[in-house]
Amino acid sequence: MDELLDMFLAGSREFGARVHAVAPDRWSAPTPDTEWTVADLVGHLVEEHRWCPPLLHGLDLESARKVVAGTRNLPVGGGTGANLAEAWDEAALGSSAAVTERGALDRVVDLSRGPTSARQYLGEMTFDLTVHSWDLARAIGYDRPLPEDLVGFVYGQVRQLGDLASTGLFAAAVEVPAGASTIDKLVALTGRAPG
Numbered sequence: 001m002d003e004l005l006d007m008f009l010a011g012s013r014e015f016g017a018r019v020h021a022v023a024p025d026r027w028s029a030p031t032p033d034t035e036w037t038v039a040d041l042v043g044h045l046v047e048e049h050r051w052c053p054p055l056l057h058g059l060d061l062e063s064a065r066k067v068v069a070g071t072r073n074l075p076v077g078g079g080t081g082a083n084l085a086e087a088w089d090e091a092a093l094g095s096s097a098a099v100t101e102r103g104a105l106d107r108v109v110d111l112s113r114g115p116t117s118a119r120q121y122l123g124e125m126t127f128d129l130t131v132h133s134w135d136l137a138r139a140i141g142y143d144r145p146l147p148e149d150l151v152g153f154v155y156g157q158v159r160q161l162g163d164l165a166s167t168g169l170f171a172a173a174v175e176v177p178a179g180a181s182t183i184d185k186l187v188a189l190t191g192r193a194p195g
Contacts, residue, residue, distance in 0.1 A: 011129030049091035053098040
């Protein structure tokens with residue numbers, strides 16, 4: 001199987017494991033992404049994964065938006081535990097099915113920034129899954145580490161992008177010791193303090 005596809009599916013499983021580990025009283029807890037609670041963070045990934053199937057099936061943004069609006073039969077962002085976990089499972093199942101279709105990674109998707117290769121889109125989603133799995137674990141006290149092959153893959157991809165803060169989506173990178181773990185180096189590039 002394609003390495004990018006393997007890593008996307010691994011990231012999806014890891015995020016899902018953390019979603020299902022959220023205790024009922026932790027959905028309103030803060031996360032390292034300071035603008036989001038645990039519920040907001042999970043809702044963000046639910047939305048992202050709901051967009052994946054229509055985009056990979058060649059719909060333009062407006063058509064995809066209508067499809068996504070029609071899938072919102074479960075609450076997102078501010079929803080409660082069981083509903084958000086169910087919404088995640090539904091969205092992850094849909095995105096996993098879409099990316100594993102024959103030829104899916106050879107397609108072009110219509111994003112707000114313009115036509116983008118499906119491989120680049122999937123790489124960005126894998127990055128989000130990995131970093132937000134770390135965020136979620138920190139927020140809920142989940143102590144099982146992310147797989148090193150997943151973290152190493154994403155770190156290798158992100159390191160090639162240069163200064164993430166220049167995009168306006170991330171804070172300035174945080175300094176870490178040379179001997180820091182790969183996950184610490186990865187989250188530090190996004191402006192998160194790994195300590």
